[in-house]
Amino acid sequence: MEGLEGIVAEHRLFQGLGPDFVALAAGCAKNVRFNADEYLFHAEEPADWIYLLRHGRVALELVTPGRGAVQFETLGEGEIVGLTWLLPPYRWGYDARAIELTRGIALDAKCLRDKCEVDHDLGYALLKRFLPVLVQRLQAMRLQMLDVYGPPR
Amino acid sequence: MDRLADFAPMVAPDAMLPRVVRVARRTRDLPDTWTLELVPADDMPLPVYLPGQFTMLYVLGVGEIPVSISGDAADPSRIVQTIRAVGKVSEACTHLSVGDTLGLRGPYGTAWPVAEGYARDVVVVAGGLGLAPLRPALYQLLASRPRFGKLVLLYGTRKPDDILFRRQLAGWRRQLDMEIEVTVDHAGADWRGHVGVVTKLIPRLGVDAATAMALVCGPEVMMRFAASALHDIGMAESSIHLSLERNMKCAIGLCGHCQFAGSFVCKDGAVMRYDKVRRLMGLKEI
Amino acid sequence: MPEFAQAVITPQGLAALISGLRDDGFRVIGPTLRDAAIVYDDIESLGDLPAGWTDEQEAGHYRVRRREDSALFGYNVGPHAWKRFLHPPLLRMWRAEPTADGMAVTSLAEPAERYAFLAVRSCELHAIAIQDRVFLGGTYVDPHYQARREGAFIIAVNCGQAGGTCFCVSMKAGPKAKEGYDLALTELLADEHEFLVEVGSERGAALLARVPHRDAESQHTDAAASAVANAENNMGRHMRSDDVRELLLANLEHPRWDDVAERCLTCGNCTMVCPTCFCTAVEDENALTGAAERKRRWDSCFTMDFSYIHGGSVRSSAKSRYRQWMTHKLANWVDQFGTSGCVGCGRCVTWCPVGIDITEEVRAIRGEGGGDGRA
Numbered sequence: 001m002e003g004l005e006g007i008v009a010e011h012r013l014f015q016g017l018g019p020d021f022v023a024l025a026a027g028c029a030k031n032v033r034f035n036a037d038e039y040l041f042h043a044e045e046p047a048d049w050i051y052l053l054r055h056g057r058v059a060l061e062l063v064t065p066g067r068g069a070v071q072f073e074t075l076g077e078g079e080i081v082g083l084t085w086l087l088p089p090y091r092w093g094y095d096a097r098a099i100e101l102t103r104g105i106a107l108d109a110k111c112l113r114d115k116c117e118v119d120h121d122l123g124y125a126l127l128k129r130f131l132p133v134l135v136q137r138l139q140a141m142r143l144q145m146l147d148v149y150g151p152p153r
Numbered sequence: 154m155d156r157l158a159d160f161a162p163m164v165a166p167d168a169m170l171p172r173v174v175r176v177a178r179r180t181r182d183l184p185d186t187w188t189l190e191l192v193p194a195d196d197m198p199l200p201v202y203l204p205g206q207f208t209m210l211y212v213l214g215v216g217e218i219p220v221s222i223s224g225d226a227a228d229p230s231r232i233v234q235t236i237r238a239v240g241k242v243s244e245a246c247t248h249l250s251v252g253d254t255l256g257l258r259g260p261y262g263t264a265w266p267v268a269e270g271y272a273r274d275v276v277v278v279a280g281g282l283g284l285a286p287l288r289p290a291l292y293q294l295l296a297s298r299p300r301f302g303k304l305v306l307l308y309g310t311r312k313p314d315d316i317l318f319r320r321q322l323a324g325w326r327r328q329l330d331m332e333i334e335v336t337v338d339h340a341g342a343d344w345r346g347h348v349g350v351v352t353k354l355i356p357r358l359g360v361d362a363a364t365a366m367a368l369v370c371g372p373e374v375m376m377r378f379a380a381s382a383l384h385d386i387g388m389a390e391s392s393i394h395l396s397l398e399r400n401m402k403c404a405i406g407l408c409g410h411c412q413f414a415g416s417f418v419c420k421d422g423a424v425m426r427y428d429k430v431r432r433l434m435g436l437k438e439i
Numbered sequence: 440m441p442e443f444a445q446a447v448i449t450p451q452g453l454a455a456l457i458s459g460l461r462d463d464g465f466r467v468i469g470p471t472l473r474d475a476a477i478v479y480d481d482i483e484s485l486g487d488l489p490a491g492w493t494d495e496q497e498a499g500h501y502r503v504r505r506r507e508d509s510a511l512f513g514y515n516v517g518p519h520a521w522k523r524f525l526h527p528p529l530l531r532m533w534r535a536e537p538t539a540d541g542m543a544v545t546s547l548a549e550p551a552e553r554y555a556f557l558a559v560r561s562c563e564l565h566a567i568a569i570q571d572r573v574f575l576g577g578t579y580v581d582p583h584y585q586a587r588r589e590g591a592f593i594i595a596v597n598c599g600q601a602g603g604t605c606f607c608v609s610m611k612a613g614p615k616a617k618e619g620y621d622l623a624l625t626e627l628l629a630d631e632h633e634f635l636v637e638v639g640s641e642r643g644a645a646l647l648a649r650v651p652h653r654d655a656e657s658q659h660t661d662a663a664a665s666a667v668a669n670a671e672n673n674m675g676r677h678m679r680s681d682d683v684r685e686l687l688l689a690n691l692e693h694p695r696w697d698d699v700a701e702r703c704l705t706c707g708n709c710t711m712v713c714p715t716c717f718c719t720a721v722e723d724e725n726a727l728t729g730a731a732e733r734k735r736r737w738d739s740c741f742t743m744d745f746s747y748i749h750g751g752s753v754r755s756s757a758k759s760r761y762r763q764w765m766t767h768k769l770a771n772w773v774d775q776f777g778t779s780g781c782v783g784c785g786r787c788v789t790w791c792p793v794g795i796d797i798t799e800e801v802r803a804i805r806g807e808g809g810g811d812g813r814a
Binding site: 166215217220254298398403410436 | 574
């Protein structure tokens, strides 16, 4: 458990949240490991875990008929997979697949959500940390959507 | 008021008259992109050019367009140009065969300031076809590799099949002291690399941003975001260089088409310093 | 600048100047009345000049009117500028032909005519000097302009009155012709119909020497000065010009641009009549033989395709195109060529079908709203 606490305490997303939070989060965390092509989760599954990647690469994908799986983002060391844990209906909107051997820790999102319902200060502090990541991804996605490299229309 | 006598008295050569060159080799890079190697069709040596410059290529009966030079400036025997078929002239260029002739004018434009990177980390950010006009700079950087600090190439394109000069990039990554990160906007299941915008790779750069230099080329919106992201990690705006593009007819600063506020992209660019163009790039329809 | 003499000639003396130039092989171009406008065309004799005609100009308004006297140069400026001779509207550049082993390119540049321009006003002298900088002062010289410009003989004319849209005083481009001419005439219509002649070059002096003339006396120089003062003090428009570059570059998103965009038809008239506008486009014309000819023609930044790139135009809105023209003329030109691109001739105001007035637009952006630039 000490290892997990250390990891949570050092992660920049959780800076300044205090030792109680670290203990709580680490208390419902676990080490995870995925081999290449193993899925972390599939679309529509309950969004019950937050993955902090420590090593490797994970692709976020959507399956479309006729095109198969299309990767629209990859995440690597230090990044968070699974921002949808924050918001109802608490279900994943896409698949997440390890591209290569990937290690990380998974935090129990349900446990954190329940705690946030009771401790609103904590809830606000977590939202303040996760929203910027969400917004950054949204802005990056907009650029991708512009399809700037495509032939001129 | 100037006096007429203040100007050069000799009759000037006609810079709108093309010389004739011949296609010595053609390679298909992508389904719509070809690289042509051009050699003289007369007895004159080819003009010397600098990385970042372009020429005006004329196809008989079709028209003339600006095309970036994508080859090694140290090789005087040919001018290598990469063309994507997006209009009638570029399409015609891609249908030329070995032995066919073209009209050529130039080289024109400003150069990538490679020598300014001595003893500094150099970041090259390319988007899509933007890798082509940057390739001469990469050749120059690699030819004098020890003179520079870290060398990083970030390359973003639409999907894995659109990666330009793919084998060459793989070769560079294997052989040389150069970091190459490739990312795509989206990919199929077999892609094992990055997926995401090229700007996402910037915060992770392991360079000394405060003293580094960046050369950026790609679609204008991508260059804007990349330059902004480079500045956000601490790079000076005057150390970031972009390659702009505008409509060109003469390429010699006389037809007026390529104007970008007070600059003529054909002579004050295409390579321009970010601090000088940042404000204008943020305005609509300049 | 060497001190040249002044002299006085009669209309017959002027006729002799014209025939002298023609005898020397110059093609004399000057003002003539045609299609209800005073335009520049071939002048063979005095009879071709618009004697007794003047022009009445306002925003979007041009009419010729009869004068009460028979002044030969009693008008201001018409729709033509001298650029139509120095920088031709259409020019054949070269021909490319298929050959056995490829292609051959041949220049189609013809030997230029030797022009003599008669009745060039001060604003026009400045406009020619501005175009000299564009075409002769850069890394790449335009040989077509150079060939036409180098030998051109210039007889200037000093304005004795200002037009309704004139503002050369604001742009420090007139009304007195100061340099850049071979001879300068000021028409005097007192008891006698005479012209004060100021010599501006050796060859101007040489030409004058061949025609009947007499010494200028103080009555002539006084009358000439008075005529010019009349023009100077009655400018149709004003534009504060010392700060225009900074003003426009700091106001690229001023709401006035939206206002003018609602009026501007992007017809491009202003660019056609402006004596300094120089933009061109190239055209390829193919023959059935497989040969192709490349021509150069005037173009305008107001056209939709002017800034076309990658499937669209950078400047597609009327607002952006009007802004481009005006900021180029008054601001960017300074960065590009060291001077303003505007000489205050007023043609753009006169020939705009909706009467957009560049002096009024500048004033509006400066925030001095209300009213036009009328003096």
